Amino acid sequence: MPGPTLKDSRSRPHFPGQDQFGAIHSEDVDWRPFPAFPPKARLAILVGDPTLAGPYVIRVKLPGGVKMMPHKHPEDRIYTVLSGVFYIGLGEVFDPDKLMAFAPGSVVVLPGGQSHFHWARSGEYVTQVTAVGPLGLDYVDPASDPRNGAPVCCGEAGWGEDTH
Numbered sequence: 001m002p003g004p005t006l007k008d009s010r011s012r013p014h015f016p017g018q019d020q021f022g023a024i025h026s027e028d029v030d031w032r033p034f035p036a037f038p039p040k041a042r043l044a045i046l047v048g049d050p051t052l053a054g055p056y057v058i059r060v061k062l063p064g065g066v067k068m069m070p071h072k073h074p075e076d077r078i079y080t081v082l083s084g085v086f087y088i089g090l091g092e093v094f095d096p097d098k099l100m101a102f103a104p105g106s107v108v109v110l111p112g113g114q115s116h117f118h119w120a121r122s123g124e125y126v127t128q129v130t131a132v133g134p135l136g137l138d139y140v141d142p143a144s145d146p147r148n149g150a151p152v153c154c155g156e157a158g159w160g161e162d163t164h
Contacts, residue, residue: 032044038066038067041063044059050131056130056131057129058128069094069139069144071115071138073112076109077109077131080128080130082104082126085123089116092140096119
């Protein structure tokens, strides 16, 4: 049985880039730096435009040892762990004792406005994030924001590779 057509009353208007069948193979994922991330972290846009209102799917890759200091997003997010162990903690202060570990295949629901932090504690991880944009990322402490010239360090007010 063919899928819905434009004349099918059950179909809905398509979001940009979702009006045709498509696929992205893992080797074709375009990893890029993202200004709000530590320098070695990477982001790939898979579906949609996260700068606009509407659904989007991105991937985030954090190399081993890299931390993302406490921050929050205005949008609700669903993380799917694709590889590595995803460590996430809730709160406005980076606290390794609050980290929760999620193995590949895990799904994590993060409500918009929830302060949290990440650490690639046991090695590189890759997560896939599904949300409705526009994407926002605000650090709890503006001094931790790389867009504000945050130092590449591992101290309480910094981010980057852990040297301890």
